[in-house]
Amino acid sequence: MFATIVVLAAVAVMIALGLWQRDRGQEKEALIARFARNVDAPQLTLARGTDLSLNQLRPVRLDCEDAATPDLAGAGKYGFRVIAQCRRSSLGEPIAVQLGTQARPGALPAWKGGLVTGYLSTAPDSRSLLRLLSDHRPAPAMVVADPPLAGLSANPGPDLSEIPNNHRSYMVQWFAFAAIALIIYGVALRARWRKA
Template sequence: MKRIPILPTMLVVAAVAVMITLGLWQGLVRLPEKEAQLAQLAANPTRPPVPFPRGPDGSLLFRRSAADCRQVLGISRAGAGSAGYRLIAACRTEGGGAPIKVQLGTTRDPVREVTWAGGAVSGWISHAPDATPMIARLFNREPQEMLLVAATPAAGLTANTRPDVGIVPNNHLAYAGQWLFFAALAGVIYVVALRRRIGR
């Protein structure tokens, strides 16, 4: 009868332990944290307006805000899902500093252009589009840039979609299940392989 291989067994046990730890962390720590965040975001549209943030702050998503676009530096285009495309202006504001982004509205026309001279804008805070590839995001933990979504669209554009907390993903329960499943699968595969080895 062959002995149980010590090193491979230790490696599998360590890997299974790590996967179980990750599963429990996702389910017991990250899930409650995300649920608390979603509850805050769901209440944000009814809270008093705040000045548009000069830096990333995820806690302000969907809060009402306003800004004064003193100079339009350019207007870019980004995907807007079923709404087609959204047109986003880069604006210089009073006091200088980094330009802010203002989502002027949406259009289904892929070549639609809009003329906008700037001025006072009111709406709500969202995240600016991020073209960073998903793989790169795993190694880049920089906060996402903020965006002022105009409540009134620029002439010729369709109104922006109202704030919806449903667009914020909450996959931590699924992640927990996946890690625990992987741990169980790894354990079963190793036990089967071990029984075959010992039974030879």
């Protein structure tokens, strides 16, 4: 009896996880569809009150009045991203600006601000995976300059193919685990009944 309760509880958890992954897959599909619309949308001038979360990957224009000294962040095959914090801008709040990329770490450009065109993305997030379990705030927004600024190499453009949506395969896995658990338990019960 106890084994049956444990197996049924485990199967219920696996089914619940499969349904959760199904819902997450639908949310991700809607998000990717919104991103695709944003990529093709007309350029938006960032101003006070702009909802940054709804405009990810949209072409934007920003007037940065004052910028801090840039920092470097890793960019994989592109080398390093050069990112400056725009302290005062048409947005009315600080926002990061990815000026461009450079192949190796080295001298950073002296960019103090100006007009930026490009697309809206998210800034690198230094929070650990453990911290992300309790801290659910989205990564801060960032303008990726296009064309690049301060004599730097070009930034990569928005690429929807890099946004994974593997929730449906996870859903199938959880449902398969539930089915396999029931089959194995059924075989074990049948063997037990035959012995009895």
